[in-house]
Amino acid sequence: MSDELYLKIKFPEEPGVYLMKDSKGNVIYVGKAKSLKKRLASYFQKNIPDRVSFLMSRVEDIEYIATDTETEALLLEYNFIKKLKPRYNIHFRDDKGYPYIKITNESFPRIIISRKIEEDGAHYFGPYSDVGAARKMLALARNIFKLRSCKKMNKIPCLNFHINRCTAPCSDPNSKEEYNKRVDELLMFFENKGEELISRLTIEMGVYSKDLQYEKALIIRDKIDAIRKSMEQQKIFLDTPINKDVIGYYEKESICICIAIVRRGVLTGTKNYIIDEALFEKEEILSSFLKQYYKNGFLPNKIILPFDISDREEIQRFLSNEGNDLTITPALTQREKEEVLLSTKNAELFLTSKEKLPLEDLMISLGLEALPRRIEGYDISNIGSEIKVGSQVTFIDGKPSKENYRIYKITTVLEQDDVASLKEMLSRRFKHREILPDLILIDGGKGHLNAALSILESIGLTIPTVALAKQEEDLYFKDGINPEMNPHSKNLLIRVRDEAHRFAIKSMRNMKRKSSMNSPLDSISGLGPKRKAKLFEKFGTIEKIKKAKIEEIDEVIKNLSLSEAIFNYVKTLK
Numbered sequence: 365m366s367d368e369l370y371l372k373i374k375f376p377e378e379p380g381v382y383l384m385k386d387s388k389g390n391v392i393y394v395g396k397a398k399s400l401k402k403r404l405a406s407y408f409q410k411n412i413p414d415r416v417s418f419l420m421s422r423v424e425d426i427e428y429i430a431t432d433t434e435t436e437a438l439l440l441e442y443n444f445i446k447k448l449k450p451r452y453n454i455h456f457r458d459d460k461g462y463p464y465i466k467i468t469n470e471s472f473p474r475i476i477i478s479r480k481i482e483e484d485g486a487h488y489f490g491p492y493s494d495v496g497a498a499r500k501m502l503a504l505a506r507n508i509f510k511l512r513s514c515k516k517m518n519k520i521p522c523l524n525f526h527i528n529r530c531t532a533p534c535s536d537p538n539s540k541e542e543y544n545k546r547v548d549e550l551l552m553f554f555e556n557k558g559e560e561l562i563s564r565l566t567i568e569m570g571v572y573s574k575d576l577q578y579e580k581a582l583i584i585r586d587k588i589d590a591i592r593k594s595m596e597q598q599k600i601f602l603d604t605p606i607n608k609d610v611i612g613y614y615e616k617e618s619i620c621i622c623i624a625i626v627r628r629g630v631l632t633g634t635k636n637y638i639i640d641e642a643l644f645e646k647e648e649i650l651s652s653f654l655k656q657y658y659k660n661g662f663l664p665n666k667i668i669l670p671f672d673i674s675d676r677e678e679i680q681r682f683l684s685n686e687g688n689d690l691t692i693t694p695a696l697t698q699r700e701k702e703e704v705l706l707s708t709k710n711a712e713l714f715l716t717s718k719e720k721l722p723l724e725d726l727m728i729s730l731g732l733e734a735l736p737r738r739i740e741g742y743d744i745s746n747i748g749s750e751i752k753v754g755s756q757v758t759f760i761d762g763k764p765s766k767e768n769y770r771i772y773k774i775t776t777v778l779e780q781d782d783v784a785s786l787k788e789m790l791s792r793r794f795k796h797r798e799i800l801p802d803l804i805l806i807d808g809g810k811g812h813l814n815a816a817l818s819i820l821e822s823i824g825l826t827i828p829t830v831a832l833a834k835q836e837e838d839l840y841f842k843d844g845i846n847p848e849m850n851p852h853s854k855n856l857l858i859r860v861r862d863e864a865h866r867f868a869i870k871s872m873r874n875m876k877r878k879s880s881m882n883s884p885l886d887s888i889s890g891l892g893p894k895r896k897a898k899l900f901e902k903f904g905t906i907e908k909i910k911k912a913k914i915e916e917i918d919e920v921i922k923n924l925s926l927s928e929a930i931f932n933y934v935k936t937l938k
Contacts, residue, residue, distance in 0.1 A: 612707030
């Protein structure tokens with residue numbers, strides 16, 4: 365996207381949402397801003413990070429929608445991301461998909477697992493980190509409190525009654541008072557009132573013993589033992605029975621966000637999210653996570669962050685509905701800092717455990733003989749036929765190895781021909797048979813793959829090679845297209861491809877900058893380095909300057925006589 369287009373759009377100072385589009389008009393990134401003008405101006409600064417430069421290299425147009433408040437902008441951004449799923453935004457699954465324990469609002473309540481919270485008068489506890497954890501808790505509760513789970517009461521005791529998992533209220537409607545008593549006990553258990561419940565049951569057990577009802581006393585004793593055992597197994601995270609989430613953040617080549625889910629003072633589980641690629645800083649990543657994870661999902665009373673973010677208060681207002689008591693805060697007390705440290709350590713361990721899985725899956729999916737520990741990615745970038753470069757990036761064990769990056773200036777290909785340029789680059793790379801990769805990844809389609817395979821065959825090398833196209837993310841390999849593979853494995857290949865593309869663009873721009881500093885225009889009297897650089901920013905190449913009108917040149921130079929001199933001089937160049 366050109367600076368001229370940025371100036372033409374004239375972004376306002378108001379808050380709002382902006383939509384970045386590619387050459388086909390597809391929305392590839394959605395963002396929000398307190399000030400649209402200031403935020404979007406930051407994308408056009410000279411020294412922007414490489415990852416932002418990579419995004420902007422694909423942006424051809426920007427649309428915006430101004431709003432009255434930043435909270436309105438947050439809601440609009442959330443809706444656009446959810447609807448459009450832009451390529452370069454981060455996407456997370458909503459919390460509403462996680463399992464809860466539900467105690468139904470029926471005459472004889474059931475205890476079941478539910479995937480969503482409804483306004484039906486039932487009691488919900490959770491969310492649990494996965495359905496396995498929810499089922500484990502469900503089995504424990506049924507074993508201790510023996511509530512029914514059947515959908516219909518058929519008046520005939522089912523298997524659960526015969527294995528002592530239910531008291532069969534279906535066969536004894538007069539047992540409602542006793543049944544409701546067990547429901548109350550179950551609610552106390554889930555509300556972290558275990559000690560109070562044990563005290564109540566102990567008194568009841570004493571009454572039965574005094575009345576010589578030893579069988580009932582033994583049943584209550586077993587119930588007390590089971591409750592005590594479950595309380596010992598649960599890790600108490602807090603001194604007070606509060607609902608809160610403690611977020612850990614760990615970043616290496618990938619990013620892992622861990623949520624420690626604390627319900628009524630008890631750590632009920634953890635949930636981890638891995639982000640294979642992210643274009644922006646950690647504050648923006650965490651902000652995006654909070655909006656997507658908690659919107660329309662279960663809100664705890666408190667969310668503790670690993671670090672502060674600039675829009676924390678806006679997000680708190682955005683997430684809070686009327687009557688919700690939500691606080692979002694960075695860790696302030698020593699206890700909270702220790703909890704965040706524990707959650708962050710869990711994120712690190714989870715990420716480390718997953719690092720080799722994509723390599724193992726790639727080996728199986730592509731039929732490789734060994735783990736692709738060394739992957740080399742290749743891409744071609746050019747400005748017309750004047751500047752052509754090939755890039756080689758290297759990933760070792762799934763991580764960029766930048767000391768093994770290489771740039772090849774294409775010299776034998778005169779026209780704009782990516783396939784021919786690719787052949788030159790690969791011929792030069794493998795001519796001396798240095799350390800060979802376990803897998804070669806080409807940025808391109810079937811034609812690029814065939815070119816790479818033919819070069820390797822002519823050199824006498826057999827190296828597994830694939831090509832990854834940009835538009836549909838189709839993966840081509842020797843025997844077909846799009847093998848079945850884990851999403852994390854595909855994302856690793858996308859990261860390699862995108863890194864090769866980013867490195868090629870960066871190198872090409874550096875060459876373009878150097879060529880603009882030492883070019884045929886140097887002999888024009890009165891044309892200094894700043895104006896010369898502006899010419900190349902506007903037109904890109906000498907060939908395009910040749911085709912320009914005097915008026916177009918003067919829009920940049922702002923000196924008619926000098927513009928005429930440039931116009932006349934470039935016509936003499938061959």
